[in-house]
Amino acid sequence: MTEPRAGxxxxxxxxxxxxxxxxAEHLRRAFPGGIPGRPVVPANWHLTLRxxxxxxxxxxxxxxxxxxxxxxxxxxxxxxxxLGAFPKxxxxxxxxxxxxxxxADLKRVAALAEEAARRAGFPAERKPFSPHLTVSRLNPPRDxxxxxxxxxxxxxxMEVRAVVLFRSHLGAGPPRYEALKRFGxxxxxxxxxx
Numbered sequence: 001m002t003e004p005r006a007g008x009x010x011x012x013x014x015x016x017x018x019x020x021x022x023x024a025e026h027l028r029r030a031f032p033g034g035i036p037g038r039p040v041v042p043a044n045w046h047l048t049l050r051x052x053x054x055x056x057x058x059x060x061x062x063x064x065x066x067x068x069x070x071x072x073x074x075x076x077x078x079x080x081x082x083l084g085a086f087p088k089x090x091x092x093x094x095x096x097x098x099x100x101x102x103x104a105d106l107k108r109v110a111a112l113a114e115e116a117a118r119r120a121g122f123p124a125e126r127k128p129f130s131p132h133l134t135v136s137r138l139n140p141p142r143d144x145x146x147x148x149x150x151x152x153x154x155x156x157x158m159e160v161r162a163v164v165l166f167r168s169h170l171g172a173g174p175p176r177y178e179a180l181k182r183f184g185x186x187x188x189x190x191x192x193x194x
Contacts, residue, residue: 006060007167008053011067011113012046013078013106014164014179015133019156020045023080023097027135030083030151037095037138041174047099047106047133049163050113052122059120066116067163067183072109075161075185078102080133082153089145096132097154106131109163109185161185 015023024042027035052063079101085092099106110129118124138144162182169176 006055006057008170009055009060009063009180010051010166010168011049011117011163012166013049013109013160013162014046016158019080019158022156023133023154026152026154026156035095035136036142036144036147037092037136039136040134044174044177045133045135046164046166046177047131049106049110049129050117050125052117059122062120063116063122064165064181066119067113067165067181070112070116070183072112072163072183072185073105075159076102076105077157078106078160079157080154083135083148083151084132085144085148086132089148090143091141092138092144092148093141094134095136095138095144095148096134099131099133100153100155101157102160103131105160109160113163 020042023045052059055063078099081098081100084096084098086094086096107129110131114125114129162184164179165181165183167178167180169178
């Protein structure tokens with residue numbers, strides 16, 4: 001008997017609604033003719049910490065247990081910055097918004113997510129973590145160097161309070177991401193001195 005599948009999973013940080021709306025407006029102004037390529041639906045915007053792929057029920061159970069035990073640490077502030085492209089702006093396959101503030105904290109949380117994934121039996125991630133938010137995919141790749149250079153920096157800030165385990169639903173149209181479980185970061189102690 002085969003193990004039931006939990007689905008195509010990933011760990012990420014969703015944008016809060018205020019930043020999502022502000023970024024959508026920022027990109028509308030930056031690209032009056034539309035974002036090049038196949039834009040990601042704003043409802044799907046997130047920062048991927050660890051892609052897991054097709055996952056069986058036992059891996060899912062082990063992953064949840066490992067993340068619940070992980071010392072994710074305190075919440076932190078994240079600031080989204082300017083545009084960039086992978087693998088490079090002259091041959092862009094992915095257009096993204098970078099992270100200017102909170103990148104070190106995101107890397108720390110991504111490392112904990114990686115450790116939890118490996119404990120649950122997932123193979124080690126080969127690529128180093130590079131915090132970014134994908135806004136469009138381009139196939140075939142295009143030269144977007146001028147676009148990336150000319151686009152104004154965004155600068156939206158939000159508090160990262162949780163890591164979310166998502167399931168991807170693929171089919172006709174854009175993918176849909178379902179939040180399966182939230183793993184909260186502890187509340188940050190605020191300095192009360194002025």
